[in-house]
């Protein structure tokens with residue numbers, strides 16, 4: 595399969611779907627959004643009108659439509675499995691927003707279904723892999739420019755989250771990005787997870803401990819610690835520091851901001867949300883996917899990457915509940931994955 599132009603169905607016309615549909619129609623080359631699908635027709639209509647696509651309210655009809663060569667899935671995670679499976683059944687490429695599915699078992703079913711076809715069709719929306727700084731950091735690690743990588747410090751800070759956003763969701767919805775980064779940067783699997791909670795902040799009525807510290811150990815024994823802080827009241831900050839044998843590298847300091855706090859001193863340089871922080875990375879992710887999909891392959895995180903991240907997060911939630919070091923159990927990796 596090699597095509598000059600891919601006809602794409604965007605499924606799920608919420609925050610991410612509308613952003614991606616806009617990017618596909620404005621900046622990405624070689625793609626036309628022909629269908630916008632949402633179970634809520636008003637949402638689908640609003641975007642379809644803007645970009646000149648037609649509307650479907652049944653996701654399976656959209657996936658199987660004649661004017662659709664590939665699917666961008668931005669529906670909620672709990673409906674991803676049947677929708678990705680429908681794409682595999684029709685053997686068309688799909689870019690599935692994270693999470694691949696809601697648990698490791700169902701993500702592994704997707705890995706196996708794709709492997710049975712003998713070709714990669716599923717890409718997972720881990721956009722940080724397309725951010726310049728992450729790409730450069732990976733290169734520094736891979737080439738051992740500062741000697742061997744020993745450990746990573748990561749911080750993921752959100753301005754705010756709704757009351758119903760639980761510590762377990764902080765792991766499955768937010769830390770899942772760090773999990774993919776650690777695997778991407780270090781190029782190996784994560785073996786175990788521990789979670790440590792601190793005292794609750796006064797920022798919420800729910801007495802949710804925030805921030806939390808999550809500690810990962812990789813297969814070769816390297817460490818990565820993640821501070822996940824979901825209600826900072828400040829902005830969106832995602833930082834990574836590499837500690838290597840001969841030096842250190844920090845990435846993610848927006849415009850080199852040094853002081854961030856409620857007085858807003860220099861904090862205008864902190865991104866308000868992930869859209870500003872990773873806007874360019876999302877664009878590149880979509881361009882890479884479209885180019886690869888037109889050639890019958892994937893151009894980013896694979897189904898296996900989506901599954902592994904899910905398995906690590908599942909272990910993370912268990913670690914949170916049991917307050918103990920929890921091992922990550924991974925199924926066999928198929929040859930094609």
Ligand SMILES: NC(=O)c1ccc[n+]([C@@H]2O[C@H](COP(=O)([O-])OP(=O)(O)OC[C@H]3O[C@@H](n4cnc5c(N)ncnc54)[C@H](O)[C@@H]3O)[C@@H](O)[C@H]2O)c1
Pocket residue numbers: 605606607608609610611631632633634637653668669670671673691692693719720721868
């Ligand atoms: N990569 C990232 O940085 C990032 C950021 C935010 C969200 N996400 C992911 O993107 C996905 C969508 O998140 P969102 O924030 O846009 O959510 P959202 O709630 O804003 O949008 C989801 C949309 O899907 C529609 N929908 C519900 N059930 C559906 C179904 N069965 N089929 C088709 N559409 C259906 C809803 O009506 C809604 O319009 C989630 O998987 C989320 O985790 C990724």
